[in-house]
Amino acid sequence: MDAFEKQLAKALSRKDPPAGFAARVLARAEQQKQPSRWFSWRWLAPVTAALVLMGGVGIYREQERRARGEEVKEQLLLAVQLASSKLYQAQQKVESIGSRRETNVGSNIGSTRN
Amino acid sequence: MSAIPSNVGIADKTIEQEFAEAVRLHQSMVFSIAFHYVRDRALAEELAQEVFLQLHRNWCSIKSPEHLVFWLRKVTSHRCIDWSRSRKAASEISLDDAAEPTALESIQDPLLSAWLERMVASLPEKQRLLIILRFQEGMEPEEIAKALGMNVSTVKSQVQRTIELLRSKAARTMERKE
Numbered sequence: 001m002d003a004f005e006k007q008l009a010k011a012l013s014r015k016d017p018p019a020g021f022a023a024r025v026l027a028r029a030e031q032q033k034q035p036s037r038w039f040s041w042r043w044l045a046p047v048t049a050a051l052v053l054m055g056g057v058g059i060y061r062e063q064e065r066r067a068r069g070e071e072v073k074e075q076l077l078l079a080v081q082l083a084s085s086k087l088y089q090a091q092q093k094v095e096s097i098g099s100r101r102e103t104n105v106g107s108n109i110g111s112t113r114n
Numbered sequence: 115m116s117a118i119p120s121n122v123g124i125a126d127k128t129i130e131q132e133f134a135e136a137v138r139l140h141q142s143m144v145f146s147i148a149f150h151y152v153r154d155r156a157l158a159e160e161l162a163q164e165v166f167l168q169l170h171r172n173w174c175s176i177k178s179p180e181h182l183v184f185w186l187r188k189v190t191s192h193r194c195i196d197w198s199r200s201r202k203a204a205s206e207i208s209l210d211d212a213a214e215p216t217a218l219e220s221i222q223d224p225l226l227s228a229w230l231e232r233m234v235a236s237l238p239e240k241q242r243l244l245i246i247l248r249f250q251e252g253m254e255p256e257e258i259a260k261a262l263g264m265n266v267s268t269v270k271s272q273v274q275r276t277i278e279l280l281r282s283k284a285a286r287t288m289e290r291k292e
Contacts, residue, residue, distance in 0.1 A: 004281050005249070011230035012250040017145035018159055022137045025163050029133065029170040 151194040153235040188261040198239045241276045
């Protein structure tokens with residue numbers, strides 16, 4: 001270390017902090033240890049009750065939503081079944097009309113030839 | 115772990131007592147790093163207090179007295195850099211632009227020290243910390259590199275370059291005075 005560097009080291013020698021520094025740090029550290037003000041055990045019961053209530057309401061709503069879904073599904077299935085039976089009946093009618101016409105046309109041709 | 119001098123019975127101390135001892139033992143080191151960096155006693159105290167509060171929160175992670183010193187130097191350095199970065203005002207001036215003492219000012223020993231302190235405080239953040247850790251704390255480049263997360267070669271070259279700049283600046287000031 002040359003003279004200039006020694007001078008630099010001297011200029012940057014350690015300095016004492018302001019009086020009472022350590023005491024202030026310790027006081028702040030003690031404060032830091034205290035639980036924060038917003039938390040208090042007396043809030044635990046009402047907060048838990050509110051959470052349980054909210055959970056219960058949520059579960060009830062979910063069940064209700066599912067039941068409504070099931071109801072809609074059943075109604076839809078019934079509607080599909082009704083529609084398909086109507087369609088079947090209509091198809092049967094169309095087929096019977098068709099076969100009757102064929103029979104009539106056949107007998108008409110026979111009588112014309114004769 | 116204990117930050118307490120070896121002549122004190124560790125087993126008899128509570129964590130709070132150990133912490134209090136560590137604060138008393140290392141307060142001037144932490145305060146001085148911050149003070150030489152920010153050149154403001156109130157601000158340096160605030161930074162130093164924050165460092166010790168962080169130490170209090172992380173007390174269990176300190177493994178030995180040597181680790182404690184390393185941890186304090188490292189955290190103080192980082193706090194200083196964070197402070198610089200949060201302060202957006204471009205009040206920092208480069209070494210070349212830093213005002214030199216007027217001709218009336220005699221560069222005698224005590225004034226040279228004050229002048230050097232001012233010059234160091236005007237250095238860019240990384241160079242400033244390198245010089246503080248090297249000359250205030252007497253840390254080796256390897257230790258500085260570890261604390262600041264830099265290459266040893268970078269630390270060596272930057273320290274050398276900064277010393278040369280300060281030296282030439284001081285020489286110029288002396289010549290002007292003569």
